[in-house]
Amino acid sequence: xxxxxxxxxxxxxxxxxxxxxxxxxxxxxxxxxxxxxxxxxxxxxxxxxxxxxxxxxxxxxxxxxxxxxxxxxxxxxxxxxxxxxxxxxxxxxxxxxxxxxxxxxxxxxxxxxxxxxxxxxxxxxxxxxxxxxxxxxxxxxxxxxxxxxxxxxxxxxxxxxxxxxxxxxxxxxxxxxxxxxxxxxxxxxxxxxxxxxxxxxxxxxxxxxxxxxxxxxxxxxxxxxxxxxxxxxxxxxxxxxxxxxxxxxxxxxxxxxxxxxxxxxxxxxxxxxxxxxx
Amino acid sequence: xxxxxxxxxxxxxxxxxxxxxxxxxxxxxxxxxxxxxxxxxxxxxxxxxxxxxxxxxxxxxxxxxxxxxxxxxxxxxxxxxxxxxxxxxxxxxxxxxxxxxxxxxxxxxxxxxxxxxxxxxxxxxxxxxxxxxxxxxxxxxxxxxxxxxxxxxxxxxxxxxxxxxxxxxxxxxxxxxxxxxxxxxxxxxxxxxxxxxxxxxxxxxxxxxxxxxxxxxxxxxxxxxxxxxxxxxxxxxxxxxxxxxxxxxxxxxxxxxxxxxxxxxxxxxxxxxxxxxx
Amino acid sequence: xxxxxxxxxxxxxxxxxxxxxxxxxxxxxxxxxxxxxxxxxxxxxxxxxxxxxxxxxxxxxxxxxxxxxxxxxxxxxxxxxxxxxxxxxxxxxxxxxxxxxxxxxxxxxxxxxxxxxxxxxxxxxxxxxxxxxxxxxxxxxxxxxxxxxxxxxxxxxxxxxxxxxxxxxxxxxxxxxxxxxxxxxxxxxxxxxxxxxxxxxxxxxxxxxxxxxxxxxxxxxxxxxxxxxxxxxxxxxxxxxxxxxxxxxxxxxxxxxxxxxxxxxxxxxxxxxxxxxx
Numbered sequence: 001x002x003x004x005x006x007x008x009x010x011x012x013x014x015x016x017x018x019x020x021x022x023x024x025x026x027x028x029x030x031x032x033x034x035x036x037x038x039x040x041x042x043x044x045x046x047x048x049x050x051x052x053x054x055x056x057x058x059x060x061x062x063x064x065x066x067x068x069x070x071x072x073x074x075x076x077x078x079x080x081x082x083x084x085x086x087x088x089x090x091x092x093x094x095x096x097x098x099x100x101x102x103x104x105x106x107x108x109x110x111x112x113x114x115x116x117x118x119x120x121x122x123x124x125x126x127x128x129x130x131x132x133x134x135x136x137x138x139x140x141x142x143x144x145x146x147x148x149x150x151x152x153x154x155x156x157x158x159x160x161x162x163x164x165x166x167x168x169x170x171x172x173x174x175x176x177x178x179x180x181x182x183x184x185x186x187x188x189x190x191x192x193x194x195x196x197x198x199x200x201x202x203x204x205x206x207x208x209x210x211x212x213x214x215x216x217x218x219x220x221x222x223x224x225x226x227x228x229x230x231x232x233x234x235x236x237x238x239x240x241x242x243x244x245x246x247x248x249x250x251x252x253x254x255x256x257x258x259x260x261x262x263x264x265x266x267x268x269x270x271x272x273x274x275x276x277x278x
Numbered sequence: 279x280x281x282x283x284x285x286x287x288x289x290x291x292x293x294x295x296x297x298x299x300x301x302x303x304x305x306x307x308x309x310x311x312x313x314x315x316x317x318x319x320x321x322x323x324x325x326x327x328x329x330x331x332x333x334x335x336x337x338x339x340x341x342x343x344x345x346x347x348x349x350x351x352x353x354x355x356x357x358x359x360x361x362x363x364x365x366x367x368x369x370x371x372x373x374x375x376x377x378x379x380x381x382x383x384x385x386x387x388x389x390x391x392x393x394x395x396x397x398x399x400x401x402x403x404x405x406x407x408x409x410x411x412x413x414x415x416x417x418x419x420x421x422x423x424x425x426x427x428x429x430x431x432x433x434x435x436x437x438x439x440x441x442x443x444x445x446x447x448x449x450x451x452x453x454x455x456x457x458x459x460x461x462x463x464x465x466x467x468x469x470x471x472x473x474x475x476x477x478x479x480x481x482x483x484x485x486x487x488x489x490x491x492x493x494x495x496x497x498x499x500x501x502x503x504x505x506x507x508x509x510x511x512x513x514x515x516x517x518x519x520x521x522x523x524x525x526x527x528x529x530x531x532x533x534x535x536x537x538x539x540x541x542x543x544x545x546x547x548x549x550x551x552x553x554x555x556x
Numbered sequence: 557x558x559x560x561x562x563x564x565x566x567x568x569x570x571x572x573x574x575x576x577x578x579x580x581x582x583x584x585x586x587x588x589x590x591x592x593x594x595x596x597x598x599x600x601x602x603x604x605x606x607x608x609x610x611x612x613x614x615x616x617x618x619x620x621x622x623x624x625x626x627x628x629x630x631x632x633x634x635x636x637x638x639x640x641x642x643x644x645x646x647x648x649x650x651x652x653x654x655x656x657x658x659x660x661x662x663x664x665x666x667x668x669x670x671x672x673x674x675x676x677x678x679x680x681x682x683x684x685x686x687x688x689x690x691x692x693x694x695x696x697x698x699x700x701x702x703x704x705x706x707x708x709x710x711x712x713x714x715x716x717x718x719x720x721x722x723x724x725x726x727x728x729x730x731x732x733x734x735x736x737x738x739x740x741x742x743x744x745x746x747x748x749x750x751x752x753x754x755x756x757x758x759x760x761x762x763x764x765x766x767x768x769x770x771x772x773x774x775x776x777x778x779x780x781x782x783x784x785x786x787x788x789x790x791x792x793x794x795x796x797x798x799x800x801x802x803x804x805x806x807x808x809x810x811x812x813x814x815x816x817x818x819x820x821x822x823x824x825x826x827x828x829x830x831x832x833x834x
Contacts, residue, residue, distance in 0.1 A: 024707045032312050032328050034588050038761035043805050048761060049658065049707030050588050052631055056662040063661075063707065075330055076355055077632055102327065105341075106334040151302045151327030151341065203539065205316035205326060249321050250535025257806025261759065309587050310594055310606050353608055354633055380605065383619075384612040429580045429605030429619065481817065483594035483604060527599050528813025 001190055001277050007229065008269040014222040014230045015265035019045040023220035026060030027213055028052065028081060030072025030101065033206025036253070037068070040210035043260040044234060046217030052077055057085040061094060065220025066227075068213045069121070070099040071109055072152070082112045086119035095122040095174075095219040095227070099212040103133040104147025113137055122174040122224040125212045127154035128161035131178050135164035142167050158184050162191070166278060174224040177215065179208050183232045186278070187225035194229065195272040196236030198243035200252040211235050214260075233271040234263050279468055279555050286547040289508045292500040293543035297323040301498035304338030305491055306330065306359060308350025308379065311484025314531070315346070318488035321538040322512060324495030330355055335363040339372060343498025344505075346491045347399070348377040350430070352386055360390045364397035373400040373452075373497040373505070377490040381411040382425025391415055400452040400502040403490045405432035406439035409456050413442035420445050436462050440469070444556060452502040455493065457486050461510045464556070465503040472507065473550040474514025476521035478530040489513050492538075511549040512541050557746055557833050563785065564825040570778040570786045571821035575601040579776035582616030583769055584608065584637060586628025586657065589762025592809070593624070596766035599816040600790060602773030608633055613641040617650060621776025622783075624769045625677070626655040628708070630664055638668045642675035651678040651730075651775040651783070655768040659689040660703025669693055678730040678780040681768045683710035684717035687734050691720035698723050714740050718747070722834060730780040733771065735764050739788045742834070743781035750785065751828040752792025754799035756808040767791050770816075789827040790819050 017023075024047040029037055038048035049064070051057050052075070061067050067089055069082065089096040098121035100113050117138045124134065129148040136143030142163025148155045158180030165176040169188035178184040183194040201207040215231035222230065238259035246252045295301075302325040307315055316326035327342070329335050330353070339345050345367055347360065367374040376399035378391050395416045402412065407426040414421030420441025426433045436458035443454040447466035456462040461472040479485040493509035500508065516537035524530045573579075580603040585593055594604035605620070607613050608631070617623050623645055625638065645652040654677035656669050673694045680690065685704040692699030698719025704711045714736035721732040725744035734740040739750040757763040771787035778786065794815035802808045 024709070026707060030328075031309050031587050032316055032326075035313060035591060035761060038588055039805065039809075042759050042761060047707055047709055048588075050586075050629055051661070052629055053662060053664060056630065056665065059661040060707065073328055073330055074334065075353065075631065105329070105337040106331060108331060109334065151304060151325055151338065153302070153325055203320050205313060205320060246536075247533075248536030248539035249317065250532040250539070253317075254532055254806040254810055255803075258802075258804030261804035261806075308606075310590050310604075313591060351606055351608055352612065353631065383607070383615040384609060386609060387612065429582060429603055429616065431580070431603055481598050483591060483598060524814075525811075526814030526817035527595065528810040528817075531595075532810055 004275060010222060010226045011230045011233060011269040012265040014218050014226055015268050017221040018217055022047050023065045023217060024049060024063065025066045025068060025216040025220055026051065026064040027068040028057050028085060029068060029070035029209060032072060033209040036206040036210050037213035039257055040260060041213045041217050043257050044214050044217055052081060054081045054084045057081050058088050061085050061088045066095040066216045068097045068216035070101055070209055070212060071112055072101040072209065074108055078112065079108060083115045086116050090119040095224060097121065097123040097125060097212050097216040097219060099209060100124065100126050100130050100134045102149050102152050103130050103137065104149050110137060120172040120174065122219060123177060123215050123228050124168055125177040125179065125215060127179050127208065128156040128158050129154040131161040131168065131176065132156060132164045135168050138171065140167035140171055158182060175228040177228040177232055179211065185228045185232055189278055191276045191278060192229055193274045194232045194236055196240040198239035200243055200249050201239055203249040204253045230268065233273065234260060234268045237263055237268055237271040282553060285507065288500060288504045289511060289547040290543040292496050292504055292508045293546050295499040296495055300325050301343045301495060302327060302341065303344045303346060303494040303498055304329065304342040305346040306335050306363060307346060307348035307487060310350060311487040314484040314488050315491035317535055318538060319491045319495050321535050322492050322495055330359060332359045332362045335359050336366050339363050339366045344373040344494045346375045346494035348379055348487055348490060349387055349390060350379040350487065356390065357386060361393045364394050368397040373502060375399065375401040375403060375490050375494040375497060377487060378402065378404050378408050378412045380427055380430050381408050381415065382427050388415060398450040398452065400497060401455060401493050401506050402446055403455040403457065403493060405457050405486065406434040406436050407432040409439040409446065409454065410434060410442045413446055416449065418445035418449055432458065436460060453506040455506040455510055457489065463506045463510055467556055469554045469556060470507055471552045472510045472514055474518040476517035478521055478527055479517055481527040482531045508546065511551065512538060512546045515541055515546055515549040560831060566778060566782045567786045567789060567825040568821040570774050570782055571824050573777040574773055578603050579621045579773060580605060580619065581622045581624060581772040581776055582607065582620040583624040584613050584641060585624060585626040585765060588629060589765040592762040592766050593769035595813055596816060597769045597773050599813050600770050600773055608637060610637045610640045613637050614644050617641050617644045622651040622772045624653045624772035626657055626765055626768060627665055627668060628657040628765065634668065635664060639671045642672050646675035651780060653677065653679040653681060653768050653772040653775060655765060656680065656682050656686050656690045658705055658708050659686050659693065660705050666693060676728040676730065678775060679733060679771050679784050680724055681733040681735065681771060683735050683764065684712040684714050685710040687717040687724065687732065688712060688720045691724055694727065696720065696723035696727055710736065714738060731784040733784040733788055735767065741784045741788055745834055747832045747834060748785055749830045750788045750792055752796040754795035756799055756805050757795055759805040760809045786824065789829065790816060790824045793819055793824055793827040
């Protein structure tokens with residue numbers, strides 16, 4: 001099993017590489033949080049670009065080191081763009097991060113998410129209800145038949161999504177990150193619990209989306225598992241640091257971006273986590 | 279006539295219920311201010327979710343306690359989504375808030391707004407020019423034939439929209455909120471004037487949209503009239519408090535979200551207002 | 557050749573006129589930075605309105621004093637909207653600002669940008685790679701055959717785009733602004749270099765887009781060349797002032813908007829610049 005020390009070293013290397021190389025990770029993402037996703041990606045040292053058309057998504061997928069796909073606010077054009085870009089990424093063996101926002105609230109969304117099964121996203125990031133519903137949609141262990149997603153919120157605990165997260169990671173051969181009070185990241189053979197964060201993360205829109213975008217940035221420089229861990233760690237660290245210095249969710253979001261930017265590789269690696277063998 | 283004390287008690291109850299139950303209010307809204315709308319809804323204790331497709335809008339309309347509809351930046355898909363979701367909401371007798379942004383600048387916009395007449399939005403929120411133009415479009419008293427809307431700005435005073443607001447509220451059986459220096463809220467039988475706010479509200483985009491979204495959150499827990507009053511009161515309070523502590527519109531928007539979050543039920547209820555019988 | 561003193565006087569007049577008249581400049585712009593564009597336009601004293609449909613873009617083009625066109629995140633509807641609004645603006649002899657974001661990453665984008673050649677945008681604003689790629693697309697001097705744009709970032713220096721900028725300005729009869737460490741603005745006969753700014757401008761998304769929107773606001777009250785100069789000067793001034801007072805990119809963006817709002821006509825005119833005859 002990978003040791004804590006090995007994980008720490010890989011996190012440090014990942015953060016340093018990103019800060020040095022300013023890697024581009026393109027996104028097809030929702031319109032609610034698109035600005036926050038881009039700003040979070042820039043804050044950790046990446047470069048962001050967002051598109052909607054199939055051909056442009058393909059161009060970004062080829063030009064970028066990794067791609068972020070978030071199904072938050074679908075438009076008709078997504079019916080062409082999403083399966084196309086997922087296939088391109090899969091065929092190029094390029095890492096991509098899937099955010100199955102609000103899985104279950106419509107047939108296009110479910111159809112898109114169903115098709116992603118064959119294109120094996122390198123990282124799947126979601127809240128517990130989304131992870132369980134996606135596993136259900138893909139007919140994997142731990143999945144739920146009906147989605148418990150309420151709008152974009154989870155109604156399940158991170159722990160209840162453990163089996164689904166492991167099953168998804170085993171299917172894709174990549175990693176799964178479940179966001180919640182304590183975050184769970186797995187590559188299908190070990191589970192890491194990442195601590196920290198802030199209650200304000202629930203009071204700003206897009207904390208999960210921004211994490212997905214940042215994981216895509218790190219996935220340009222690390223394995224899906226280490227990318228998911230690094231992204232989760234810097235978010236937990238920055239949120240903890242920001243919370244103590246702010247008055248409410250407005251100033252929290254501002255300070256959170258500042259702390260993302262300021263976090264050193266060592267501090268990110270030292271953010272508290274535990275490992276569990278499956 | 280309802281007394282000031284009764285209004286205060288209902289505002290307190292509404293704010294407390296929302297803070298306790300975290301109700302979901304979905305939105306079909308414009309892309310300029312969609313992030314601010316969601317963050318304002320979260321700040322007062324609600325849950326936000328935004329969609330564009332007809333089927334997903336229907337799902338949100340059914341799942342949420344109320345819905346916010348803003349016609350700010352129309353895309354072709356809105357031609358299907360908007361009348362569909364309005365009819366669903368009307369048939370389910372679920373509260374919904376209409377923001378007739380920039381009424382008059384295009385035929386799709388006017389066609390959509392015209393069709394909403396039969397689906398009787400529970401709350402209509404707009405600036406004076408928008409309220410008068412909508413009343414004109416619906417051929418109600420106080421309406422203007424041509425829209426005086428300039429882009430998204432009003433060129434009329436709140437007072438000049440009084441007859442139109444009352445006529446709209448009588449038609450829908452709901453409430454109308456006219457935003458301006460002093461805000462006017464009516465249910466067609468009484469008018470409440472709500473005081474406070476800040477000149478900075480004109481210097482940030484989306485103050486009106488965010489108010490519409492917050493009124494939808496309160497409409498999950500109160501009558502349209504009390505929801506419109508509560509939303510207007512917390513906005514006036516938060517804006518007044520924020521203005522004194524900031525340097526310009528950037529820090530104003532941040533502080534405004536903080537103050538929305540911190541405002542207590544009692545302070546919101548105590549924000550100055552006057553009642554006038556019609 | 558125009559003198560520094562004449563330029564300073566025209567900048568002061570432009571800033572004062574905008575602050576006094578609150579002119580409307582509509583936008584067709586991307587969804588990543590649409591909120592920041594609007595807030596920057598409001599901060600300098602303008603009025604903002606954003607649309608996507610052809611008919612509504614025409615209405616805004618006619619109602620506004622100038623229009624901002626940014627091809628950042630294209631949707632299918634842009635295929636109708638963009639050439640239509642460009643032709644309307646050209647025929648009305650109304651100023652418009654073109655932001656050729658990410659030129660080269662798709663065929664619709666290139667087709668749109670190619671068609672704009674005949675509609676002669678009053679101001680073209682972009683980074684060095686975009687300016688050179690656009691000149692190439694239009695088969696003008698200094699242009700590059702292939703685009704060096706990486707996502708939305710430049711890989712070329714401002715100086716290397718000088719010939720392309722001059723050629724574009726001579727073709728349109730307007731002005732070109734190249735954003736970079738030192739900004740270059742030309743009307744085809746003189747070049748102005750504008751100094752200041754902040755390294756944080758690269759760490760927030762949309763600094764370029766917001767500048768384009770603000771130039772459109774100033775273009776309602778000045779020649780394309782003076783509008784481009786004024787917008788660039790206020791951005792460099794506000795960025796310099798903001799940088800010293802912030803902890804990271806989150807607080808930088810907030811403070812930058814505050815400084816845009818507070819900048820006096822005289823201070824903007826006094827922001828350091830040099831003139832060079834071609």
